[in-house]
Amino acid sequence: MNQNLIFTNDVEAAIGRLTASRDHNLTVVIADVNTARFAPSRENLIIVADGDAGKTLEAVCHVWDEMERLGVTRHSLVINLGGGMVCDLGGFAAATFKRGVRFINVPTTLLGAVDAAVGGKTGFNYHGLKNEIGAFAPASDVVISTRFLDTLPVEEIKSGYAEVIKHAMLSDRNELLRLLEHDFDAPIDHAAMLQRLRHSVQVKVDIVTRDPNEQGERKALNLGHTVGHALESLAMQRGKPVPHGYAVAWGLVTEAVLSHLLLKFPSEDVHRLGQFVRDNYRGFPFTCDDYDELLALMRHDKKSKDGEITCTLLAAIGDYRIDQTVGTDDVTAALDILRDLLGM
Amino acid sequence: MNQNLIFTNDVEAAIGRLTASRDHNLTVVIADVNTARFAPSRENLIIVADGDAGKTLEAVCHVWDEMERLGVTRHSLVINLGGGMVCDLGGFAAATFKRGVRFINVPTTLLGAVDAAVGGKTGFNYHGLKNEIGAFAPASDVVISTRFLDTLPVEEIKSGYAEVIKHAMLSDRNELLRLLEHDFDAPIDHAAMLQRLRHSVQVKVDIVTRDPNEQGERKALNLGHTVGHALESLAMQRGKPVPHGYAVAWGLVTEAVLSHLLLKFPSEDVHRLGQFVRDNYRGFPFTCDDYDELLALMRHDKKSKDGEITCTLLAAIGDYRIDQTVGTDDVTAALDILRDLLGM
Numbered sequence: 001m002n003q004n005l006i007f008t009n010d011v012e013a014a015i016g017r018l019t020a021s022r023d024h025n026l027t028v029v030i031a032d033v034n035t036a037r038f039a040p041s042r043e044n045l046i047i048v049a050d051g052d053a054g055k056t057l058e059a060v061c062h063v064w065d066e067m068e069r070l071g072v073t074r075h076s077l078v079i080n081l082g083g084g085m086v087c088d089l090g091g092f093a094a095a096t097f098k099r100g101v102r103f104i105n106v107p108t109t110l111l112g113a114v115d116a117a118v119g120g121k122t123g124f125n126y127h128g129l130k131n132e133i134g135a136f137a138p139a140s141d142v143v144i145s146t147r148f149l150d151t152l153p154v155e156e157i158k159s160g161y162a163e164v165i166k167h168a169m170l171s172d173r174n175e176l177l178r179l180l181e182h183d184f185d186a187p188i189d190h191a192a193m194l195q196r197l198r199h200s201v202q203v204k205v206d207i208v209t210r211d212p213n214e215q216g217e218r219k220a221l222n223l224g225h226t227v228g229h230a231l232e233s234l235a236m237q238r239g240k241p242v243p244h245g246y247a248v249a250w251g252l253v254t255e256a257v258l259s260h261l262l263l264k265f266p267s268e269d270v271h272r273l274g275q276f277v278r279d280n281y282r283g284f285p286f287t288c289d290d291y292d293e294l295l296a297l298m299r300h301d302k303k304s305k306d307g308e309i310t311c312t313l314l315a316a317i318g319d320y321r322i323d324q325t326v327g328t329d330d331v332t333a334a335l336d337i338l339r340d341l342l343g344m
Numbered sequence: 345m346n347q348n349l350i351f352t353n354d355v356e357a358a359i360g361r362l363t364a365s366r367d368h369n370l371t372v373v374i375a376d377v378n379t380a381r382f383a384p385s386r387e388n389l390i391i392v393a394d395g396d397a398g399k400t401l402e403a404v405c406h407v408w409d410e411m412e413r414l415g416v417t418r419h420s421l422v423i424n425l426g427g428g429m430v431c432d433l434g435g436f437a438a439a440t441f442k443r444g445v446r447f448i449n450v451p452t453t454l455l456g457a458v459d460a461a462v463g464g465k466t467g468f469n470y471h472g473l474k475n476e477i478g479a480f481a482p483a484s485d486v487v488i489s490t491r492f493l494d495t496l497p498v499e500e501i502k503s504g505y506a507e508v509i510k511h512a513m514l515s516d517r518n519e520l521l522r523l524l525e526h527d528f529d530a531p532i533d534h535a536a537m538l539q540r541l542r543h544s545v546q547v548k549v550d551i552v553t554r555d556p557n558e559q560g561e562r563k564a565l566n567l568g569h570t571v572g573h574a575l576e577s578l579a580m581q582r583g584k585p586v587p588h589g590y591a592v593a594w595g596l597v598t599e600a601v602l603s604h605l606l607l608k609f610p611s612e613d614v615h616r617l618g619q620f621v622r623d624n625y626r627g628f629p630f631t632c633d634d635y636d637e638l639l640a641l642m643r644h645d646k647k648s649k650d651g652e653i654t655c656t657l658l659a660a661i662g663d664y665r666i667d668q669t670v671g672t673d674d675v676t677a678a679l680d681i682l683r684d685l686l687g688m
Contacts, residue, residue: 025650075649098646099467099478123443133408134443135479302442305419306369
């Protein structure tokens, strides 16, 4: 994994240097309907719908068609300017157009910055299954900033923040405790937030570098996501989508409970995390009637094997264990405790 | 590029060893309507249409849908059993399903064995443009044999043989002279042909290993293909498709002529090649009225840059030069000479 990461709040200058430093015949920008206004020009701009529901094969075809119309070649440069959806979709479209056009990611959301933009996973949803089709294809450069965060609704910030919490859970208890004191109602301290992004992204980079194609250790980054993806998929199937990071936050608590049940992860940390999620990630739309469907979705997860449910769990903050098989009863118990912790 | 190449005419035993040696939860076979009969079982068999015209996004979706229905996971194994089309299409579908399922190629045609099955290029045609969408994704293993060649029409054998000639032109004049003495009317000598495949595939492997993502030297393998692809695309657009290798054979002669005009490639070798192609690759369906359209297609080639036409040319057999810019007049002159050599 060879990605050039640039942490800066002078995004325009960084993009300018990147586009000037290489011999490209054409630069095109892929943005969604919200982020198109940040594009340096209306020319050579490809616009897609926003939101995960738009991350479809039809949208990929639209990008391919536009790339053809604009005359993109293997010597062109694609800039993905948007959240995780734009980075995932635009990255896949660029990585497969003529078998690969160089692309850079400029994430405009917190979630995009700490998750989708870095590490080389691209793809789209297929038949309602999240990222069912995709490729491992890293952006050559990623420009990470807090420059766009003030324009986002607080739900978006919270959504990305769940991944920041995940990275701290995988690496550093002191950082986690700092994160759990965050006040989403206060104005963003950009210098401090950029520092947190730097810390958070580094956790992901360290893991991905050791295992770019998810053969092993990279599964650590799946913490919270076996349960989280199932919650997100079910909400989407029911036509009541929830923000990705909310599902991840609920998944992190559930898998922390599982970690406590199976690996003696300290209950004190379960409760601190649960309290923060209860206070900040409201609106959990599930009941015990949904458990069977959720369990079926977990068995269908990309990382599952032989129909078993596997998670990444923690023996302690920073001490993760991949490929943990969990039983149906454990998951059911953990979901009960989650609902209790959330006050549902 | 880490591909395990197995040269054998006991294909069943080789597949048996490969499927037994790894811990897969499921093995599926992708075949076309002609090669499905070679599949070890009717179960877990995905069948696609045959021929390059079927290498479409719709066919890729069909394979993805079937993989989903059969329960393919990241721990499954996909066997592409067919010609270049099955290897290209099945490889792309496998490489992108859940961001990558391991696959092996078992080419059943000469063209598949020496070209598509080895080297990691996968993809499909889009809007009539050949391999417009794709990925660099190598099969983990390739089983190369002459086992299926007796079942093929002679046009198929000739089609693959053009790539064998190309590899010799890139590497070894003595091998080329041997190849140009071949009699397609004689029965296939399997031991001798397998030896030739071994030699031919090694030329490709040596080049691809040095440049897996076609940043430079791999373009050597494009010899004959700038012109060949244009001829093939135009024939397809007109609803009169020609075998890929026929287009390549005509492209090799045309680019040998260009090599003579621009790099003093020996005219003796142009004539030997031209004679063989004239004797064995009949049916050239173009006239000088088609030159403008052919030139436009060459400018649109994936390897072209800034609307110029670029080819790989030869100063001599084995002495290739990539990224050679050729002018419109040169191409026109070479196409005239091609038609003359072919007796059109």
